[in-house]
Amino acid sequence: MPKHTLPQSKRTPLAADIIGGAASVLKGLWVTLITFFRPKVTERYPFRDAERNYKPRPGYRGDFALITDRETGNLRCTACMSCAKVCPDKCIHIVAEGKGKERKPAEFYIDVGLCMFCWLCVEACPFDALTMTPDYEQAVDDPRKLVRDIEVLRTRGLEYEDVLRVQTAGVAEDGPAQTDAGEPTQ
């Protein structure tokens, strides 16, 4: 590991300075030359997508999804408003319908343009209904399209059905639950 002593260029005699300077320049040139011949680190996204999996691990905080319960075929969400209340940016808007056990969301909007991807809403949900998927390709050409509605969220949930939701602890009163963040993708 390099250990530095301060170079004394002000008090160096001229000849030593010239030779030392030239040597340092040559050393730098050598570094760039060997980097020239080393493998390149550019990822040819998205053209080599078939060969390389560009999806991050489950647990990556990408775009949102509402999870559909496998048995009933309905969304797990009961419109309890926990996520909307906990969101620091107030970007979740829910309209509920039905009462008691039949309560479900009629409208569910998340404005991804406001969202700061902090994961608090996912943690707050007591029913594991909301999650964030490894989908990071969210670019749109119109800011209004950044508001995800319930259908978009449901479709994405079905697409990412096998994503494990990482549960965090220290927030709910009923103790920590540790889950692995998922298998490596590479």
Add this chain to the structure above:
Amino acid sequence: MSDTYAGQTDELLINMGPQHPSTHGVLRVLLRLDGEIVLDADPDIGYLHSSLEKIGEAKTWQQFVPYTDRFDYLSAINNEFAFVRAVEKLLGVRVTERCEYIRVIMAELQRIASHLMYFTSMGLDTGAVTVYLHCFRDRERLIDLFEDATGQRLLYHYLRIGGVRNDLPHDFVARVRDFIDYFPARLQEYDNLLTRNRVFRGRMEGIATISREEAVRHGMSGPCLRACGVDHDLRKIIGYSVYPQFEFEVPVYDTCDAMARHLVRCDEMVQSLRILKQATDKLPDGETNVKVPRVIKPEPGAVYERIEGPRGEVGCYLISDGSDKPLRMRWRPPSYFNLQPLPQLMRGGYVADTVVAIASLDIMLGDIDK
């Protein structure tokens, strides 16, 4: 402005505007030049002000943690560290050993990433563009580590009140060890490419000096202070978290110029690797989080918690009035105090030295403007 007559030159008032390739964010510096010599410099800040401190009074304690990332966004973990420790102090919560180790590992990885970013900007500002890309190639490895552990690449929201968001992935420690093996050769390369280069040394040695007394008087901290001969590192002085269990040195140089600051940061990266090695070797098993109520209402009181970030002392002053939101959240940004002596650093130097001065302070406008 003086009147011109034959033989006398005018002063030039020039604006190194908020949009500039080298001001590290949106900093505006008004320069008064006599030819190429800087007579006076007047920094102007506030272009990135987002009233984060006011937002802190409107959010609950847990809701504010993601906002702390956004202060110094290149060293997000350290910001969270300060805030989370402050709240835990208010609550009287002690986190587990494993959590402390994980926090230290993340903080040191973040320190290396932040210093690599400093190398990038220093190289760019002096003209060595290649250093930028080499550093980003290495920083990418660190960012990938963060992505797998925390779920995000830059603004993590990983440290929580009472613990961390999730336990480390099962291959994390092995990858950190790979990085520790891979990185020293890269540091040697950066040494050869930039630090020991004669042209670079000519740009940095003796430039942007500030005396030790001035540095202390202005409240500078971090590498800027340690380059003035003051052995002041909060990891050793306070010994917060589990830092006292690790053996590492604090690099101190005493020439007070830009080169000394540069060398301090180079050596700090080496020492961070040392801490990482010891931390990954000694990482204890166990729980990472402790039970913390869902709605946090600390006892009324005030606390000031400070930690050593890559840029200096990061401080968080919290006043609680017993409710679920802070009464006052005050952030002590290291870059703000490091920026104060900028006129002294620039005065008497050349225009080309202004960028070196700003780059060597390693300021972060998100921190300064909050």
Add this chain to the structure above:
Amino acid sequence: MLLRDTFNAIRQWTEGLFTGWGMPDDWAFLTTEILVWIVGVVCAIAVMMVAALVLVYLERKVAGYIQSRLGPMRVGPIGLFQTAMDAVKLLVKEDIVPQGADKVLHTVGPALFFTVSLMAWLVVPWDDGVVIGRVVDQNIGVLYLMGVSGMTVIAILMGGWGSNNKWSLIGAVRAGAQMLSYEIPMLLALLCVVLAAESLSLGDIVGAQRGGSLLSWNIFKPWMWLPALLFIIAMFAEIARQPFDLPEAESELVGGYHTEYSGMKFALFFLAEYANILLISIVVTVMFLGGWLSPLGPIDSVIPGVLWLFAKAGLLVFFVLWVRWTLPRMRPDQMMSLSWKLLVPAGFLALAITTVAVMLGA
């Protein structure tokens, strides 16, 4: 030899044509000379354009490879059409003249820069006797080259002053100081070569390096090492490349003298800058590396000399690009003190050494 013979054959044929039409001999000679100039200028512009295109692409690729990345890959196979598309983009861009800018200077600056670069190509010897401006080269080749490269300073100052931008002005003034300072070591190094070749003509300088083998090139003669080193350092300063790229110091002055330019005017600056790199590499090749002489000696009469010229110049171009992406930038005062305090005395020393060597009959 092929190029030379073809060139001479065409000249003679044209002269014969004019004489056959009844023109007096000297008029025929003059008319042929003018025709050669016109055709030559068109060829030179073509070479400049192609050189700039190729060089910009090479620079981006070399930069990429040095930086562990791939460089342009999308536009055309491995990005070969990148520069062409960039040129098209620059042509269709809006031409913005800043408010308060001196319109005449703003327009003439890039045009002059380009013209001056073009003028310097007229004395480049492509092959034995194949020179566009033969009359100029035979008498004052090196002097013409130095004079013309001095005029780039005026063009840059025009560009900087005419932009109504203080940063551009600083860049232009720095450029002026830099180019003037480094003219002197360059001239002293060139004088050494001229002394050894006993002629100001570039064609004769190459001819003086003709010997039995590779070793008769100037670079292999020990008393030429110091002039070669001086010239290469001064070369970086004259083409304003790192470590001397203060005029366009990107991180300090955003763009220096060409900050306020867009569209065609910027294209002129841009292309002429890259053509300059090739030009000065060719000049170094001519002075020190034997120009169009083949390293295999006189046995090689198959490969035209012009290809050897480009091959050697190409190596030097790679060296220029390599250095650009490695070294940081020097500060103006350091650059000036390097020139005046180190290189100029070294130049005089080189001149003295060469004089002694020449007198001793080398």
